[in-house]
Amino acid sequence: MAYKITEDCISCGACESECKNDAISEGDAAYVIDPEKCTECVGWFEEARCAEVCPVGAAVPDSDNSETKEQLLEKFKKLNPGQEPVDGTY
Numbered sequence: 001m002a003y004k005i006t007e008d009c010i011s012c013g014a015c016e017s018e019c020k021n022d023a024i025s026e027g028d029a030a031y032v033i034d035p036e037k038c039t040e041c042v043g044w045f046e047e048a049r050c051a052e053v054c055p056v057g058a059a060v061p062d063s064d065n066s067e068t069k070e071q072l073l074e075k076f077k078k079l080n081p082g083q084e085p086v087d088g089t090y
């Protein structure tokens with residue numbers, strides 16, 4: 001399940017540099033997450049970094065983009081060739 005950013009986003013930019021998959025970018029009205037690049041932080045962190053750093057709780061799981069841990073790990077491997085997933089993050 002990819003994360004998404006809601007309209008509560010105040011465009012502070014804090015989440016963008018935290019995403020190791022480069023899934024977050026600045027949009028017109030709010031920051032946006034590319035679901036093709038979001039692994040829920042599987043492979044990098046135990047929790048979703050964008051949700052952890054967001055001061056207004058605007059980064060949330062997107063139930064329309066539901067995926068299994070195995071699918072998220074495969075996505076991580078495709079996005080980060082040669083990178084071993086960090087222990088405890090998948």
Ligand code: SF4
Pocket residue numbers: 002003018019020021022023024033037038039040041042048049050051059
């Ligand atoms: S959950 Fe992780 S991978 Fe997905 S957008 Fe947030 S920081 Fe990036």
Ligand code: SF4
Pocket residue numbers: 005008009010011012013014015016031053054055056057058059
């Ligand atoms: S950290 Fe939260 S408020 Fe700031 S840009 Fe990201 S989603 Fe928007």
